[in-house]
Amino acid sequence: MLNKFVVIDLETTGNLPKKGDRIIQFAAVVIENGKITEKFSSLLNPKKAIPPFIEELTGINDDMVKGAPLFSEIAEKVTSLLDGAYFVAHNVLFDLSFLQEELIEAGCEGFFGSVLDTVEMARILYPTADGYKLSDLAEQENLNHDRPHQADSDALVTAELFLLLLERLASLPQLTIRQITQLSGGLKSDLQQLLDELADTAGEMREQLPDSIEVYNDLALKKNSVEVGLESEEKEAFYPASDEDKIEMIKHGFQFFEKRSGQFQMMDAVYESFQTQRNTLIEAGTGVGKSLGYLLPIAYFSKLRNLPVIVSTHTIQLQEQILNKEIPLLAKILPFNINSVLLKGRNHYLSLEKFHQSLMEENDNYDTTLTKMQILVWLTETDTGDKDELNLSSGGLLYWNKIKDEPNVFLQNKGWQERDFYYRAKNKAHAADIIITNHSLLLSDLKGEGSILPAADFVVIDEGHHLEKVASQFFGYSLDYLSSRMLLGQFGLYEQKQLFYELEKLITSLPKQETKLIHAFELNQLMIDLTYEMDEFFKLIALYAKTKLSNKKGINRIKVRLSDSDSGKEKKALVHCAERFSFLLKDLHSAIIERLSLIKNGKKALSSKEDNKIEETYTFVNELGELRNTVNNCFIKETKDVKWIEMDIRAPQNITTFIAQPAFVAEQLKEKFFRAKKAVVLTSATLSVNNSFDYIMTELGLDAVSTRQITIPSPFHYKDQVQLFIPDDLPEIKSVTLEEYVIAITEHIITIAEATKGRMLILFTAYDMLKKTYELIKESGFLDEYVLIAQGITSGSRTRLTRNFQRYDKAILLGTSSFWEGVDIPGEDLSCLVIVRLPFSPPDEPLTEAKCQLIGTRGGNSFTEYSLPEAILRFKQGFGRLIRTEKDRGIMFVFDRRIVTTKYGKSFLQSIPEIPVKNGAIDELVEIIPTWL
Incomplete structure (x- = not known):
């Protein structure tokens, strides 16, 4: 058995060894018998200039490698380290391809032993990890990684991670290990060899399964934990009506609690809405503490009336934040127990029977093989069987369609039925006080295709500004x-x-x-x-x-x-x-x-x-x-x-x-949804336009007389935290071609970036303009030392792109559509927001065009009744990206001159908190930036 592992990490001048890219730092960590026994690292002279981006990434410059050895001078040491060992690396094929080139050029034999990839191993053994970059995994496992992108630090952290992965592997039930061993022949690394060796070591030892695991039909599963209500001495529950009562109660859960009067106002408004059975719109500014603002009163209402309450959100992130962060905080405060559950659509849940059947199918591609292995490990740790827990590749998502839960025609095996994740979630929802779900599922009963959610007359809709668009998609x-x-x-x-x-x-x-x-x-x-x-x-x-x-x-x-x-x-x-x-x-x-x-x-x-x-x-x-x-x-x-x-x-x-x-869904929502409920509270940071809720009420079919409308301002001191700059040396957007406008804004972006040292979020209204701007910035070379991250160009989800942006000091993030909201980048990571165009929907966009035509047909003004309010709400959402805490400071640029040259421009300025506004040439404006930030 090979008991020696050598963990390698390299820093290089680029990604292409066959096109002349070279190693600038080599590091190796040797592991023998489960312990680190040797470390070796060296800077290397690549005999070529180090590109600015690599210097920014690694901190290694030309001066540092000038006197360093050539690779050929350490080649013998490298081959002796690797002798008789597994070659281990994070993304092993990258490091191996570089090392092979260098070894052969140095006159040595290449490495032809066994290889292991910690990315591949982590995907299998940590199936729910947020990301598989080394820094993501180091953070997850609390490993000290203070110098990322330096080979000695990266190699050590990879070695520590590898030891943890071996521990996780050894802790799995033997049945699961056997199953992933059978599948591992389809991997890119030699994990099968390692697994075979582990199996030989385990030999005929009789396995004692932990109490938390059961084996059913050749699957090792986490047992369904039956939640028993805690027998606490519950006092008679009364809603804390006064501020003093609320403070007294909340202090039990928080050692340091600072009263937010807006949050208390929201609590009372939600409680009163349910008590009086009246629909309510609440616009709550950033920092109000919206989630607790509605969760506390609905918990009391549910307890006192013995009625379930549904909380609906637009995004999965907010659903999970409520369940995993806000509800546990609420539990510390309340003098009684509250039962909360997250319920999603059926296709979010795994069908154990289908998965079991699919394990017998062969001829899988790489992604399917890897996903099967991920799920086998995941089944030993999941309570929910919810796909959103998993970090699946795009190929893995295709495979999921084969194994997701669906209505079955024939009566299933009773054992599978008892363990069915969807029915388990549905049963929990029917016994819950608070059911958390999404807008689509909330509306699903409206089609009359069988109820998914338990019957509930009282609903809170968070991210309420999305309800109309979700309803349009739902009815379409x-x-x-x-x-x-x-x-x-x-x-x-x-x-x-x-x-x-x-x-x-x-x-x-x-x-x-x-x-x-x-x-x-x-x-x-x-x-x-x-x-x-x-x-x-x-x-x-x-x-x-x-x-x-x-x-x-x-x-x-x-x-x-x-x-x-x-x-x-x-x-x-x-x-x-x-x-x-x-x-x-x-x-x-x-x-x-x-x-x-x-x-x-x-x-x-x-x-x-x-x-x-x-x-x-x-x-x-x-x-x-x-x-x-x-x-x-x-x-x-x-x-x-x-x-x-x-x-x-x-x-x-x-x-x-x-x-x-449908162009308008107001009538359907009014008749089929709002009239079917006793009280609905809609909340968001962006519901009003020019201090009026008329627009959103018209869109949703709500009646102005019977609907309460409440605005709770943000507690932040925006005047002291943000300034708005409007350059007057940019062309009017409609007076020039797209190419000319892109040239003009690119020059301004470069000037601003140099003043803010990056830390910029640039919001576009169209992908084509974003792409052309990105390409021109790259082509100019002026921002080569900055990390440019662009939606639709840089690979990754919105969450991943945002995380990458926060990782680098000199970073610029270009986004459109989804980046206008839901992006939370507090502190100094984001100091500058640029809005390139006022966010009007294109007039020829089909839904916009149809809505405008219908408004015109009935004698209305489509611009003031639809186009302008829609753009103002989007503008407010964009503004909300900049200041996320009371300590943040920032600069906001608006490149669209229409904000000051048109009559309607002031409506945008009036829609955001009062802040200092400065007009001027870009050179004058950027001079203010260093003193402000």
């Missing part, structure tokens, strides 16, 4: 080529050995009987025709979009509205094709249903594998029916929905999305 339809193609691919042609093949095998195994089933050959031909018609259908959608495209230079991502009044030949061809596609979908649906009925009524006892395939086929048939329903609603039935096509004109012409949504 969406159709895209890739999803449709993948759906048909699940059934496949007979020779592709997918569900079709499995179904026919079952049919032929049944006792012979008289049937009117169409022959397998005909069904195969139907699938060929359907796939062809689907391709044609999406090609025609793309063709229609291109014929209606206005010639906008440089715009690649487009939205084109499909007008009901259009009677052109392209529209007619598209509708005829939709009819043929729908007809074939119906034929396939009928043919499969007939086959399933035959199997269901047959006398043959089905194996669990056959049972599983039948359930999979029923799920496919349901989705097929939904696809046909969507095609009919979008193209064949006459509806009042706004319909449009979204596509990237550079992509293949059948890679398109078609969307249909």
Whole structure:
């Protein structure tokens, strides 16, 4: 057995060893018998200049390596360290490829031993980690990592992480280890060899499973922990009506509590709303303490009335923050126990039965193999079976679609039913006082497709400004080529050995009987025709979009509205094709249903594998029916929905999305949602426009007379914390071309960045402008020493991009859409906010265009009634990114001159707290920055 591991880390001049990039620092840490026995590191002379970005990243400059040895001078030491050892690294293929090049150039043999990758191991053994960068994992495991991107520090932290990973591996049930060993042949590293050696060491030792683990049907699972209510001596609960009562109560939970009068005002407003059964809108500024502001009163209300309360949010992050941070704080304060649960849609939960079945399937790709291993480990630690706990790759998410929970047709094995994560969550929700969910699930009962949430007459909607948009999507339809193609691919042609093949095998195994089933050959031909018609259908959608495209230079991502009044030949061809596609979908649906009925009524006892395939086929048939329903609603039935096509004109012409949504959902929300509840509290930091709630109430169908409207200002002293600068030497946005405007703002961004030393968030309203600005900054070379992070260009989610931005001192983050809100970067990490354009929706954006037309038809002013208030709310959300705590200071730039040159511009300024505003040339404005920050 190999008992020696050498953990390697390198710093290099770039990413491409074959194109001349070289090592500038080498570090190795030797582990033998579970202990670190040797460390070695050296700076190296790369015989070329170190790029500015690498210098900023590593802190290593040309002077530091001038007198350092060449790699050839330490090559012998490196080969002796690696002799008879596993080569271990964080992203091992990167370090190995560099080292091989250098070793061969130095006249040594390359390394051809076993390799282990701590990224791969961490993905498997820490399936719920937020990220797999070394710094992320070091933070998670409380490892001291004070000099990231320096090889000696990185190698030591990787070695410490590797030892922890070995510990985690050894702690797993032997069944789980055996299962991941069987799968590990499909990995990129030699983990299988290590696992085999561990298994040999364990030998025939009888395993004693920990009390928290059970084995069911060859799966090691964390036992369902039955939550027993604590028998505390609960005093009779009375809502703390006075400030003194609230302070006295909250002091029990917080050693240092500072009274926030706005938070107390919100508590009373929420409690009164539920007591008097009256809808309430509460705009609560940043820093009010909104979550506790509604959680405390609803906890009392639920306790005193013995009624459940639903809390709905737009984002998963806020749901999890409420459950994992705010509720535990609340529990410390309350004189009684409160039962809270987070409930998500069914497809968020794992089906144990489907996963168990999928483990028997072979020929997996790398992502599927890795995800199976992640889930095997995760099952030993999860209470919820909720996908959002996992950190899955994009390939892992595709695999999840095969194993997610779905309504089952046949009665499941009773043991699986008892352990079903979705039913467990649903049962907990029905026994809970506070049910936390999202806006989509909150609205799901409105379609009348069976209740998911428990009945509740009292609701708090946080992030309430999103409710209207979520409702539009919820009441609408969406159709895209890739999803449709993948759906048909699940059934496949007979020779592709997918569900079709499995179904026919079952049919032929049944006792012979008289049937009117169409022959397998005909069904195969139907699938060929359907796939062809689907391709044609999406090609025609793309063709229609291109014929209606206005010639906008440089715009690649487009939205084109499909007008009901259009009677052109392209529209007619598209509708005829939709009819043929729908007809074939119906034929396939009928043919499969007939086959399933035959199997269901047959006398043959089905194996669990056959049972599983039948359930999979029923799920496919349901989705097929939904696809046909969507095609009919979008193209064949006459509806009042706004319909449009979204596509990237550079992509293949059948890679398109078609969307249909109602322009206004106020009436549906009023009749189906608000009237069905006794009291709803909507809250957000951005609900009012010019100190009025009229806009949001109109959008949501709320009545101004019966709805209470409350504004609770932020406790921050904005006048002392932020200044607004408006440069007067930029062109009017509509007076120049996109390219000219990008050149002008790029020059200003460079000037500002040099004054603020980065720490900038730049908000755009369109991706194309963001991309052109990013490219021009890069091309200029003026900000080479800064880390540029751009949404849609730099890979990663919003959370990951934000975390990377906070990691570097000289960082600039360019964002659009989702970055206007929900990004929380407190302290000095963010000192400057730039708003490039006032955030009006483009007038030709389909939903905007339709809303404006409808407002105009009824004699209204679409600009003042819709476009302006929508832009003001977005502007307020953008402003809210800058000051997150009472100690933050910052500068805000608005590049759009319309904020001072138009009558409506002052509406934007009046929508944010009163702050100093300065107009002037950019050179004058940046001189103020150093003294202010």
